[in-house]
Amino acid sequence: xxxxxxxxxxxxxxxxxxxxxxxxxxxxxxxxxxxxxxxxxxxxxxxxxxxxxxxxxxxxxxxxxxxxxxxxxxxxxxxxxxxxxxxxxxxxxxxxxxxxxxxxxxxxxxxxxxxxxxxxxxxxxxxxxxxxxxxxxxxxxxxxxxxxxxxxxxxxxxxxxxxxxxxxxxxxxxxxxxxxxxxxxxxxxxxxxxxxxxxxxxxxxxxxxxxxxxxxxxxxxxxxxxxxxxxxxxxxxxxxxxxxxxxxxxxxxxxxxxxxxxxxxxxxxxxxxxxxxxxxxxxxxxxxxxxxxxxxxxxxxxxxxxxxxxxxxxxxxxxxxxxxxxxxxxxxxxxxxxxxxxxxxxxxxxxxxxxxxxxxxxxxxxxxxxxxxxxxxxxxxxxxxxxxxxxxxxxxxxxxxxxxxxxxxxxxxxxxxxxxxxxxxxxxxxxxxxxxxxxxxxxxxxxxxxxxxxxxxxxxxxxxxxxxxxxxxxxxxxxxxxxxxxxxxxxxxxxxxxxxxxxxxxxxxxxxxxxxxxxx
Amino acid sequence: xxxxxxxxxxxxxxxxxxxxxxxxxxxxxxxxxxxxxxxxxxxxxxxxxxxxxxxxxxxxxxxxxxxxxxxxxxxxxxxxxxx
Numbered sequence: 001x002x003x004x005x006x007x008x009x010x011x012x013x014x015x016x017x018x019x020x021x022x023x024x025x026x027x028x029x030x031x032x033x034x035x036x037x038x039x040x041x042x043x044x045x046x047x048x049x050x051x052x053x054x055x056x057x058x059x060x061x062x063x064x065x066x067x068x069x070x071x072x073x074x075x076x077x078x079x080x081x082x083x084x085x086x087x088x089x090x091x092x093x094x095x096x097x098x099x100x101x102x103x104x105x106x107x108x109x110x111x112x113x114x115x116x117x118x119x120x121x122x123x124x125x126x127x128x129x130x131x132x133x134x135x136x137x138x139x140x141x142x143x144x145x146x147x148x149x150x151x152x153x154x155x156x157x158x159x160x161x162x163x164x165x166x167x168x169x170x171x172x173x174x175x176x177x178x179x180x181x182x183x184x185x186x187x188x189x190x191x192x193x194x195x196x197x198x199x200x201x202x203x204x205x206x207x208x209x210x211x212x213x214x215x216x217x218x219x220x221x222x223x224x225x226x227x228x229x230x231x232x233x234x235x236x237x238x239x240x241x242x243x244x245x246x247x248x249x250x251x252x253x254x255x256x257x258x259x260x261x262x263x264x265x266x267x268x269x270x271x272x273x274x275x276x277x278x279x280x281x282x283x284x285x286x287x288x289x290x291x292x293x294x295x296x297x298x299x300x301x302x303x304x305x306x307x308x309x310x311x312x313x314x315x316x317x318x319x320x321x322x323x324x325x326x327x328x329x330x331x332x333x334x335x336x337x338x339x340x341x342x343x344x345x346x347x348x349x350x351x352x353x354x355x356x357x358x359x360x361x362x363x364x365x366x367x368x369x370x371x372x373x374x375x376x377x378x379x380x381x382x383x384x385x386x387x388x389x390x391x392x393x394x395x396x397x398x399x400x401x402x403x404x405x406x407x408x409x410x411x412x413x414x415x416x417x418x419x420x421x422x423x424x425x426x427x428x429x430x431x432x433x434x435x436x437x438x439x440x441x442x443x444x445x446x447x448x449x450x451x452x453x454x455x456x457x458x459x460x461x462x463x464x465x466x467x468x469x470x471x472x473x474x475x476x477x478x479x480x481x482x483x484x485x486x487x488x489x490x491x492x493x494x495x496x497x498x499x500x501x502x503x504x505x506x507x508x509x510x511x512x513x514x515x516x517x518x519x520x
Numbered sequence: 521x522x523x524x525x526x527x528x529x530x531x532x533x534x535x536x537x538x539x540x541x542x543x544x545x546x547x548x549x550x551x552x553x554x555x556x557x558x559x560x561x562x563x564x565x566x567x568x569x570x571x572x573x574x575x576x577x578x579x580x581x582x583x584x585x586x587x588x589x590x591x592x593x594x595x596x597x598x599x600x601x602x603x
Contacts, residue, residue, distance in 0.1 A: 084554055107552075241558045242551055245581035268558045272578045454559050478537035486554060 002188040003169045004072035006195070006230040007033050008158060014206070014232050020225075021254060022062050022237040029232075032066065038154040039070035039126070042143060043101060046124040050075035050162040053171060054101035055094060056216070057081040057108055060239050063128040063145060064216050065225055067103045072169060075162030076101075079171040079183070082217040084486040087112035089181070093173055094119045097183055097375055103145065105129050113137050165189040171375055172219055174316045175419060179430035183375030184316045193368035194319035195227050197340035201323055202258070202284060202310065208233040209281075211256040213241040213265070218425065219316050220288055224260055233258075241265050244272060255281040259307075262289040262424030266296050267454045274303050288312040288320070289424030290456045291412060294333050301329075311336055313412065317384060318370045318396050321345055321363065322410055335409040343367035345410070347402050352386070360403045360413050365396040418509055420449035422457045425487045429509075432490065435483050436461055439476070441469035444499045446507050447490065450517050458491040462512050464498050471495070527592050530567055535560055546589040561586060574599045 010019065011033035019029040027035075048054060054071045056078060058064040064080070071078040079097065081090060090112050094102065098121040105128040109116075116122065117138045124141040131144050148154065163169075169191050171183040210228045212235060214221030228235040236254050241247055244265075251259060259282060261269075266287065285300065285307055292300070292311065301309055308326035313336035315321065322345060324337030339345035346354050347361040355361040366388055373381035388395035401413040420427045429447035436445035443466045449457030461480075465471055473493040480489045500511035521529070524546060532538060535555045550556040556564070564586060568574045574596065580586075585595040 240551065242556060242561055243581055243583050243586065244558060244561070245578050246583065249582075264559065268562060271562060272581070274578075454562075474538040478539045481537060486557070 001192050002072065002161065002163060002165055003191050003195075003226060004036075004069050004158075006226055007036065007069050010229050010232040017206075017232065018234050019229060020062060020065055020235050020237060022060070022065070022235075023239075025062055027062060029229075033069075033158075034156040035062075035066045035149040036069035036073055037156050037158050038151060039066055039145070039148050040073035040159050041154045042126070042148045043070060043074040043076065044159055046101065046141065046143065048074050048076050048101055048124075051167065052076045052101070053079060053097045053099040054103065055079045055081050055090075055099045057083065057085070057090065057102060057104040058128065058216075059083045060212075060216055060221070060237050061128070063103070063105075063149075065235075065237065066149065067126075067145075068216070068222075068225070071101075073158050075159075075167075077168045077171055079173065080215075080217040080222060081173070082215060082485050083108065086483055086485070087115035088483065089485075091115045091119055093181060093183075094122055096181075097171055100124070101126065103128070106132055106135060109135060109137070116140065163188065165192065168372065170222075172222075172316050175426045175428035175431060176380070178380075179428055179434045181431075182377055182380060185372040185375055186319075187372055190319070190369055190371060191226065193342065194340075195223060195230050197342050197367075197369065198223065198320055198323075199227050199231050200341045201325075202286070204231040204233065204258070206232040208257045208283070209236060209254055210234070210258040210260070211236040211238070211247070211251050211254065212260055213238040213247055214260060214262070215240075219319060220260060220262070220314075220424070223319065241268065244268055248277065251279060251282070257281055257283040258286070259284075259304075260286045260288075263287065263292050263296070263456055264423045264454055266292055266300055269303070270296060270299050277303065279304055279307070282307040284308040284310060284326075286310045286312055286323075288314055290421050291334065291336065297329065297333055313337070313410070315398055315400070316371075317398070318343075318365045318367065320369070321365055321398070324409070328409070332405065332409055335405070335411055338409055339365075340367075340369075343369060347404060347410075348397075357404050357406045357408070360401055362416065363398045363400050363402040363410070365398060366393075370394070370396045418448075420447070420457050420459060422449065422452075422455045422459055423487050424456070427459060427488050432459065432461065432480070432484065432488055435480055436463065436476070439471070439479055441465050441471045443469075444507065446499055446509060446512050448509060448513050448517055450492075450513075452491070455491070459488070460516070461490040461493045462496055462499065462516055463493060464496050523596060524589055524593050526571075527596070528589050530564075530571075531555070531589065534563055534567075544589070546593075548589075549583070549587050551583060551587055564592075568596065572596055572600060 011029040015030035020027045056067045103126040126145045128145045165188040169188045170186045173181040176182040212224035311324040322337045344366040385394040432447040452458035502508045565576045
């Protein structure tokens with residue numbers, strides 16, 4: 001089975017049912033599928049072939065959802081790029097995967113036009129919201145996306161299938177410890193397997209209405225769309241959680257049954273007064289990306305009454321690892337549960353031998369949901385995908401330290417690297433440090449995560465300046481804001497005369513955290 | 521300082537790192553411009569409380585009240601005139 005079949009089968013079985021509610025529009029399955037078919041034909045007409053990469057660089061929108069399915073229908077591989085990504089990184093990603101197409105809007109194009117002229121493989125840009133006189137990019141063809149989805153001249157039947165299920169469906173770029181993002185290669189089989197496991201344990205049904213404010217560039221957000229169409233549900237898609245009351249209002253109005261959140265959203269929600277709030281239709285809430293504080297779990301359950309709360313854990317490389325059955329929440333509130341249906345997880349020591357309960361080791365994941373590898377990074381792939389129990393088999397070494405209790409439930413202990421988790425997203429300190437080091441005033445910079453009640457961890461830059469150089473905190477923050485995605489921009493800057501070093505002369509993150517890693 | 525100016529100063533200091541470059545117009549949506557997120561909205565709410573003594577109700581946390589300098593000024597103005 002291929003991922004685009006999620007939409008196609010629902011469009012056949014439930015053509016008039018509402019599939020997507022977004023930005024004031026309501027689209028039935030048939031309508032959504034027709035739009036995706038038209039765009040697929042446009043992609044093919046522009047020369048997109050089986051296995052070609054096409055990037056979607058849009059906020060959560062109808063166009064973004066249509067694009068994802070159109071790319072798959074054309075037999076190509078989609079990548080959803082965070083809409084706050086800046087031009088340099090966008091181009092790095094486009095060049096890294098040699099993307100042939102880009103689907104975006106005028107505002108984002110304006111911010112990246114010059115840089116895009118240097119993406120050698122990119123031949124066509126589809127532009128949402130119409131084409132203005134300033135939009136053309138040297139050497140690239142420009143197609144009006146709105147005209148494509150309106151155009152009745154394009155066939156509304158799906159193009160013939162070109163792929164099999166071990167072909168790539170998506171590349172999802174994720175922070176790497178080297179500072180350069182890595183493309184996680186996911187096949188159709190990977191995604192179908194993960195989506196099947198997740199919708200099984202969430203007991204999703206056609207009546208479910210899912211409200212997602214998570215960006216489609218984040219796999220947790222992406223899967224909300226894929227899974228809702230798989231079980232023939234309705235997806236209510238919002239751009240962001242910026243105005244929480246608006247989101248809660250939508251939750252009530254659309255009688256939402258499933259609400260995926262990250263801990264930062266819970267922290268924001270719990271600052272509001274809900275004395276009169278009731279959500280009888282809500283069936284479940286899911287949380288992942290980082291653990292919810294026990295106190296927040298208690299208050300969320302008070303707030304959302306009978307809704308089940310699922311604590312989950314995962315990483316892009318296999319989508320999801322585990323979930324805690326809601327009835328276990330009172331028994332072991334700090335556990336992130338056990339492996340999903342049709343997936344095996346276990347903990348190993350430094351030589352790959354399974355350890356008994358209560359012993360800390362690295363978590364390993366085995367299943368059809370495990371990625372194919374990192375795009376064109378064989379060494380990095382070999383570090384994560386290592387031999388498994390069957391001859392020739394590869395399993396995923398997560399880099400996360402865990403222990404299990406006597407019944408096999410898992411508890412997160414820590415990471416083996418220094419990746420920061422903020423607002424539910426992974427940030428490589430190296431990627432932020434690389435930007436800081438391009439400031440002429442900066443002699444040395446280190447980036448650490450400090451505890452933060454709202455964000456989980458907040459990013460803190462610790463900087464020593466060159467002699468005679470002057471720099472204020474705001475100078476550093478605004479410099480970063482024009483070069484990094486929003487969630488990667490530090491929250492605070494501390495200036496020091498020099499950074500502490502280890503015996504071998506490396507910057508000591510541990511000492512920095514001990515001296516300036518306190519909560520602000 | 522006129523209300524619009526004061527609000528602009530807060531938004532510039534807190535969400536634009538003190539540097540506006542003239543790129544934020546009074547009618548620009550903070551959401552469209554990508555300069556505010558849900559934690560930023562909480563900072564905004566705390567500011568309205570401290571500076572103007574406005575206790576923002578949860579149902580007031582909507583873009584119509586908060587999502588541009590113009591909307592903020594209108595919201596603050598109406599709250600102040602009611603008190």
